[in-house]
Amino acid sequence: MTESKVCLITGTSSNLGINIAYRILKETPKSTNLTFIVTSRTLPKITEVITQIQKYAYDNVSDRTGQLEFDYLTVDFSDMISVLSAYYELNKKFKKIDYAFINSAQGVYSGIDWIGAVKEICTSPLEGVTNPTYKLQRIGVKSADGMGLVFQANVFGPYYLIHKIKHLLKDGGKIIWISSLMGQSKYLSFDDLELVQSPAPYEGSKRLIDLMHSASFRSLSKDFGIQQYLVHPGIFTSYSFFQYLNVFTYYGMLMLFYIARFLGSPWHNISGYTAANAPVYCVKEANERELEKFQPLKIGSATTRRGEEYLVREEVDTTGSEDVVAYLEKLCKEWDAKLADQIVNTRQP
């Protein structure tokens, strides 16, 4: 019987999101029927990304015999009603989802501290392009739902969607959370789990993802038969940061990335396709046996000086992980209650 896989990629319109789709097309068996559930906050981006994936399939994997189908969700994770609607759509249309890549992410950037950037890059070039601290973020930004905006968009919104669709992922589904190199413990205060007072909420949200994964993957596997993985894509060109760069600073940044790679940084993947190595590694059947032992680790996409890709598996500092999951579960219960009156049975006479 022909195998079929349904694959949800949140933030498919991003450089990483679309490259996850490309790699799945290229690296899963040619005969597998694939359905991509594409997400964006806007319909034009959904149309654009579907066209791009179709073109990629036509140009690069025309020998695939499996069907390629698309569905879509317009979802904004910083809006709980939108997340609930996404759940309804998925529940209505699908009996099973095989892979859920939680890739979408939002920052609250206000620009770049150019003086700080020059200082950081001149004094410590490798560190300056690997762990930059000169991207300015706004402090105290909340969503219309009253949560820390970045916390909700990057962590709780997707977590709540997973909470609602566990029955679709049950018995064999996989969840792949996209973290970051920047998910370091220094960016998270346990007094501010919603990252409202944090000067680095984006980095804090990635640390929360690491901790959430560490305290939840075992019970997801045991209670639901769902395998969850934590990955990071290294560093690559991001479409969303283009708005802060002009042609000179964009190529300047690109040049620094290549210099960093030449100097020995394993993380400067630069290409979205290489960055998608670790996420897609988690869904390839050939890796099934070794994946089990890597589940507690963070699997990173890395590259050699010459641009040859490889994977790096790293331990995660799990201090406080149970507290993070307890907080997210408490919020799920609160939002289940708050959203209960949104459930309208349209089939009732």
Ligand SMILES: NC(=O)c1ccc[n+]([C@@H]2O[C@H](COP(=O)([O-])OP(=O)(O)OC[C@H]3O[C@@H](n4cnc5c(N)ncnc54)[C@H](OP(=O)(O)O)[C@@H]3O)[C@@H](O)[C@H]2O)c1
């Ligand atoms: N770029 C890097 O070097 C780097 C490094 C480490 C980790 N990462 C991680 O890799 C992933 C992809 O990064 P990227 O740079 O390719 O992404 P990006 O260009 O920043 O795009 C973000 C994606 O997330 C979606 N998104 C943003 N806010 C959302 C919201 N509130 N609700 C729903 N979707 C939302 C966007 O969708 P629409 O705009 O279409 O709605 C877009 O597709 C992210 O998780 C990022 O944190 C990136």
